[in-house]
Amino acid sequence: MYELSESQAAEVSRRGFVYIPGYLGETDLELLRQGFQEALEKDPNNDYFRIMPGTVLSKFQPMFQAISSSIRCAGIKVDGVYGGGLYFANYAARPDSNPKAKARGVALDWHQDHDSYYMWQDHHNYINVYIPIEKPDPDRSNLTVVPFDNLSRQAPELCEKMLARGATRARKSFGRWVILDDEWGGKLGKLGCDPAEIEETPSLRAGDLLLMRGDILHRTQDTLTRRVAVSFRMMDGHATVSRKNLARGGLPKAVMMYVSRGAYKAFIRYFARNHKNEVPIAELAFYMGNIGPTPPSSCGRLKFVALLMWEKLRAIF
Ligand SMILES: O=C(O)CCC(=O)C(=O)O
Numbered sequence: 001m002y003e004l005s006e007s008q009a010a011e012v013s014r015r016g017f018v019y020i021p022g023y024l025g026e027t028d029l030e031l032l033r034q035g036f037q038e039a040l041e042k043d044p045n046n047d048y049f050r051i052m053p054g055t056v057l058s059k060f061q062p063m064f065q066a067i068s069s070s071i072r073c074a075g076i077k078v079d080g081v082y083g084g085g086l087y088f089a090n091y092a093a094r095p096d097s098n099p100k101a102k103a104r105g106v107a108l109d110w111h112q113d114h115d116s117y118y119m120w121q122d123h124h125n126y127i128n129v130y131i132p133i134e135k136p137d138p139d140r141s142n143l144t145v146v147p148f149d150n151l152s153r154q155a156p157e158l159c160e161k162m163l164a165r166g167a168t169r170a171r172k173s174f175g176r177w178v179i180l181d182d183e184w185g186g187k188l189g190k191l192g193c194d195p196a197e198i199e200e201t202p203s204l205r206a207g208d209l210l211l212m213r214g215d216i217l218h219r220t221q222d223t224l225t226r227r228v229a230v231s232f233r234m235m236d237g238h239a240t241v242s243r244k245n246l247a248r249g250g251l252p253k254a255v256m257m258y259v260s261r262g263a264y265k266a267f268i269r270y271f272a273r274n275h276k277n278e279v280p281i282a283e284l285a286f287y288m289g290n291i292g293p294t295p296p297s298s299c300g301r302l303k304f305v306a307l308l309m310w311e312k313l314r315a316i317f
């Protein structure tokens with residue numbers, strides 16, 4: 001029922017994404033919408049994303065199994081959702097329908113995702129199962145992507161560098177479009193054209209599936225209509241996260257780790273307490289799920305800077 005055909009799976013490997021209209025029916029959509037209301041009540045002030053209740057997530061196991069087995073023939077290994085299901089609203093969704101002046105929804109410029117790459121370290125075996133659940137206009141408020149086949153025709157060397165990775169942004173700098181490397185800092189390469197010339201925007205209705213590999217460059221199309229989408233992040237639970245890779249990197253990565261220091265401290269502590277240098281994704285995600293919220297306030301500023309410096313030092317040897 002939730003299976004992808006072989007040619008759909010092949011699209012994900014060739015282009016980095018596939019679009020499947022009418023993937024979810026009304027019953028599934030209703031469940032996801034109820035989950036969104038629950039998530040809103042629980043975490044009203046987080047305008048960036050809300051975490052799906054576990055009870056709702058678990059009902060979609062058959063879907064994850066179907067995706068996992070159908071995508072394997074395309075050389076992509078994912079076996080489940082780690083880190084929970086997410087809701088992205090592109091408007092200031094608040095349970096009391098009275099958003100504060102500062103409140104705003106998700107509106108992201110060109111990027112490959114950052115934190116998921118810093119934390120889980122591989123965006124090839126990483127699938128973003130993206131499905132709008134509130135979507136009044138199919139032609140508005142979608143996700144716009146740069147398909148890999150278009151990118152490789154335009155900038156083959158840059159395309160190679162972007163495969164399997166994350167933490168980059170496309171920006172116009174002195175009149176030219178470049179890809180910024182937020183892992184090590186500096187530029188990853190020149191795009192040589194406006195992304196608008198090679199982008200694509202599938203028109204999505206509620207229940208349509210946009211299945212994307214983690215390494216695809218994407219952005220919010222617009223915030224002209226009110227849209228809510230779910231985003232399930234599938235990974236290979238047996239793949240390992242490296243303590244040294246977590247610590248390595250330049251200033252942009254360190255700054256982003258500092259901003260979300262509660263979560264990164266928990267990661268580092270898990271490695272340290274268990275005296276391990278490599279930990280399977282499933283094990284680390286299970287631990288993170290059990291310790292509950294990790295707001296930045298759960299780690300002192302200086303303490304985190306010292307902890308990260310120490311980790312960086314030990315990563316050299
Ligand atoms: O929903 C959006 O507009 C942004 C979503 C996004 O960047 C993502 O799913 O990684």
Ligand SMILES: [Fe+2]
Nearest residue numbers: 111112113218
């Ligand atoms: Fe993203």
